[in-house]
Amino acid sequence: MAVAVSIVDVVKHFGSLQALAGVTLTIGQGEFFGLLGPNGAGKTTLISCLAGLVRPDSGKVAVMGHDVVSDYREARRQLGVVPQELVFDPFFTVRETLRIQSGYFGLRKNDDWIDEILANLDLTDKADTNMRRLSGGMKRRVLVAQALVHKPPVIVLDEPTAGVDVELRQGLWQFVRRLNGEGHTIILTTHYLEEAEALCGRIALLKQGRVVALDTTANLLEHHAGGSLEEVFVRVMRG
Amino acid sequence: MIGFWTLFSKEVLRFWKVSFQTVAAPVLTALLYLLIFSHVLEDRVQVHGVVYTAFLIPGLVMMQVLQNAFANSSSSLIQSKVTGSIVFVLLPPISHTAFFLAYVLAAVVRGLAVGAGVLAVTAWFAPLRVEAPFWILAFAVFGGGMLATLGVIAGIWAEKFDQLAAFQNFLVMPLTMLSGVFYSIHSLPPFWQGLSHYNPVFYMIDGFRYGFFGVSDVPPATSLAVVVGCFAAVSLLTLGLLKRGWKLRN
Numbered sequence: 001m002a003v004a005v006s007i008v009d010v011v012k013h014f015g016s017l018q019a020l021a022g023v024t025l026t027i028g029q030g031e032f033f034g035l036l037g038p039n040g041a042g043k044t045t046l047i048s049c050l051a052g053l054v055r056p057d058s059g060k061v062a063v064m065g066h067d068v069v070s071d072y073r074e075a076r077r078q079l080g081v082v083p084q085e086l087v088f089d090p091f092f093t094v095r096e097t098l099r100i101q102s103g104y105f106g107l108r109k110n111d112d113w114i115d116e117i118l119a120n121l122d123l124t125d126k127a128d129t130n131m132r133r134l135s136g137g138m139k140r141r142v143l144v145a146q147a148l149v150h151k152p153p154v155i156v157l158d159e160p161t162a163g164v165d166v167e168l169r170q171g172l173w174q175f176v177r178r179l180n181g182e183g184h185t186i187i188l189t190t191h192y193l194e195e196a197e198a199l200c201g202r203i204a205l206l207k208q209g210r211v212v213a214l215d216t217t218a219n220l221l222e223h224h225a226g227g228s229l230e231e232v233f234v235r236v237m238r239g
Numbered sequence: 240m241i242g243f244w245t246l247f248s249k250e251v252l253r254f255w256k257v258s259f260q261t262v263a264a265p266v267l268t269a270l271l272y273l274l275i276f277s278h279v280l281e282d283r284v285q286v287h288g289v290v291y292t293a294f295l296i297p298g299l300v301m302m303q304v305l306q307n308a309f310a311n312s313s314s315s316l317i318q319s320k321v322t323g324s325i326v327f328v329l330l331p332p333i334s335h336t337a338f339f340l341a342y343v344l345a346a347v348v349r350g351l352a353v354g355a356g357v358l359a360v361t362a363w364f365a366p367l368r369v370e371a372p373f374w375i376l377a378f379a380v381f382g383g384g385m386l387a388t389l390g391v392i393a394g395i396w397a398e399k400f401d402q403l404a405a406f407q408n409f410l411v412m413p414l415t416m417l418s419g420v421f422y423s424i425h426s427l428p429p430f431w432q433g434l435s436h437y438n439p440v441f442y443m444i445d446g447f448r449y450g451f452f453g454v455s456d457v458p459p460a461t462s463l464a465v466v467v468g469c470f471a472a473v474s475l476l477t478l479g480l481l482k483r484g485w486k487l488r489n
Contacts, residue, residue: 051330055488073332081330087323091253103245104331146327
């Protein structure tokens, strides 16, 4: 399988805190990959290194073969990130937000794709609404749409369903599954382990900045003789 | 190029959407300064043979160009940092040079828009000449560019609004207010006159005013050299900070 994301021996400190202690991971193209761990395990730091938001102290990170430091422009074109925080620019409507985001990625006249994303995320009737007027769930959908405007082959979802109602969750997963079926690589972090179990083909468990388990979801469930991913998670974290 | 153009357009659109606050308000402030100072000093002061109100107008125009150029880049950056929406600019493949140019040029556009507004409402109060339009434009663009660049540094450095306010109130405000907006430095005691020559904003105001009246405290070419030199130095520093990802990518 061709490599979508390559992370080699990445170390990151914030002052005296070691956020990542030599993480090595390879994620294949077309995978639905879960990155799980308790709060403070280093998931968001690792994603930030991947997205170029944080520079690692040492190690190498590449997206679709492009180094995120030396070839950062091409690496970023290959990546769409849905951030964990519910952030938005209060000056613009949904459509303006998506047009601006398209422009940042060098795309003009992207309205056909923007309309398709809006329809898939059930946002069409909110296209001309200011971002301030949207509910939390709607804002979350716009974040997903922003990550998809440039049709990235690799999509990172950092806790996309935190605080989101059941209906949106189901709609979102349906859409993300479709994207994965079309060949997009999906990297998911979530605290909803049943979602990870249902969606991810392979999972890495992070603890204190290290990968403590890495296997297919089926193998993790089988080898740890647990009934669910939650039980596996608890055992690995205690161990 | 599309990334730069989009970020630049977005920054212009951002201040234009709240133009009552970002353009109209500073125009009103400048008008109030003019009304008060000209009422008090019109009959008592003449500078370089120019009546005081006419002397004051270019100074007020330039002061607003500079302060608003600074306000635009700094407030946009601090707002997007505090709200977290800066991530939308950091995730795409926008180079640090495009990032720098987009924020600085958009801030210069706001400065020029406010300056044009101040000129439009104050020009009725005194006979204004335009002796050298090139100098007017050059000092407005390079002066605005320098303050916009300082705004980028302040916006990235500040982590809270009060830190930015400190930068604005304790550095930008004194530099602009004590630069000869309201007086010629020849009216100052020798010590303060000498000290004014270390203030780059003095050269911006003096050179800008030369474009209107054809007279100045310092030859305009010298002033432009100082302004362009300072702008280049601050720009190089800012580009270096952006390339390192200082306070943005860590």
